[in-house]
Amino acid sequence: MGSARQQELGQLAREAGDGWLLLAQLARVIVLAVRAQLVLEVGIGPGVVTAWIADALERTGGRLVALEWKSETIERVMERLDALGLAERVQILEGDAHQTIRTVAGPIDVMWLAAERSGYADYLRAVKGKLRPGAAVIAEGMASEGTRALREELWREGEFVTVELPVRGSALIGIYWPERVRALSS
Numbered sequence: 519m520g521s522a523r524q525q526e527l528g529q530l531a532r533e534a535g536d537g538w539l540l541l542a543q544l545a546r547v548i549v550l551a552v553r554a555q556l557v558l559e560v561g562i563g564p565g566v567v568t569a570w571i572a573d574a575l576e577r578t579g580g581r582l583v584a585l586e587w588k589s590e591t592i593e594r595v596m597e598r599l600d601a602l603g604l605a606e607r608v609q610i611l612e613g614d615a616h617q618t619i620r621t622v623a624g625p626i627d628v629m630w631l632a633a634e635r636s637g638y639a640d641y642l643r644a645v646k647g648k649l650r651p652g653a654a655v656i657a658e659g660m661a662s663e664g665t666r667a668l669r670e671e672l673w674r675e676g677e678f679v680t681v682e683l684p685v686r687g688s689a690l691i692g693i694y695w696p697e698r699v700r701a702l703s704s
Contacts, residue, residue: 523602527570530598534566537686541658542570544689545630548654549574554627559584560615560641561633565595571630572604582608583622585615585633616640624648631657636664639671646694653694660688 531539545567549557554575562568562584571582586592592610599605611618615633619641626648631638638657649655657668660682668690672678678692 523573526602527573530569531566534564538564538566540685541689542566544683544685544691545656546570546574548656548691549580549628550577552627552652552654553578553580555580556624556626557582557628557630558619558622558626558645559630559632560619560637561631562586562591562595562610563632565591565598567630567632568595568608569599569602569604571628572599572607573602575607576604580607580627584608584610585618585622586610586612587614616644619644622648625650625653627653629653629655631655631668632659634664635659635662636667638665639667642668642671649694651694651696655690655692655694657690657692658686658688660690662687665690 531542549571557571557575557580559568559582568584575582589612592612596605596610599608616637622645626645627650629645631641642655672680672692677694677696679695680690680692682688682690
């Protein structure tokens with residue numbers, strides 16, 4: 519990590535503590551790997567992953583739409599993004615994510631889930647038709663109660679290939695692969 523901004527991003531993740539640096543690096547790698555043009559983040563928390571995604575999107579030319587209900591969190595994260603020179607890559611929609619998610623247009627290349635765990639399956643259902651083939655869905659905190667519905671949703675049609683990593687309460691990564699279903703049924 520050579521640039522001053524990348525050093526600041528690394529410091530931000532280390533200050534946030536346990537597992538944040540690895541999670542942020544994971545976000546960056548996935549955004550770059552899929553050459554994301556649109557990333558949807560549901561819940562921004564301390565904004566660590568948000569900043570790392572925005573930095574990666576600067577390289578791909580993409581943008582981030584984030585959903586958050588706490589205005590003080592939005593203000594704090596936008597100030598940080600502005601200081602990093604990344605604010606123009608990010609649009610944060612304030613309100614109940616179960617409602618605001620329906621206003622996000624696709625195609626979505628990466629979906630990052632970091633809100634209340636019991637809502638994960640709802641969020642996925644709300645945008646599944648807007649995911650482009652090959653899109654990545656990442657859900658953090660999968661060791662928490664309430665994530666069973668998301669797992670069931672991901673496995674139901676066989677359209678996702680998934681893996682879970684032991685980082686920050688378990689992170690699930692699913693790649694949307696609808697062609698796989700057609701190939702298996704042929």
